[in-house]
Amino acid sequence: MQTIIDGEERTYGVGEPFDVPAGTPHQMGANEPTRMRWEVRPALRTAEFFERLYGTGPDSAREMGEKFFDEFDEEFRLS
Numbered sequence: 001m002q003t004i005i006d007g008e009e010r011t012y013g014v015g016e017p018f019d020v021p022a023g024t025p026h027q028m029g030a031n032e033p034t035r036m037r038w039e040v041r042p043a044l045r046t047a048e049f050f051e052r053l054y055g056t057g058p059d060s061a062r063e064m065g066e067k068f069f070d071e072f073d074e075e076f077r078l079s
Contacts, residue, residue, distance in 0.1 A: 001036060003028050025079050044075045 001012045004027045005020055012018055020026045040046045049072045053061045061068040069078060 001028060001030050001034060045072060046075055049075050 003010050003012065003018060005018070006024045006026070010018070052059055052068070056062065064071070069076065
């Protein structure tokens, strides 16, 4: 898993944990299929965000456009 957390790039191997402090800009990605355990505390509405981000229907991100991210501004901020 490659990360950029608060501007610092790092690669993590199998089983290596990492933390992202609340409010810290970050990116995560992998070059191949990767399984990870992701825990968000406090969760706020994170599960609902992803369900609607990848879902369909009138309240999905696909249908709401920019308004979708405005609704979840406590959970996610685009930078």
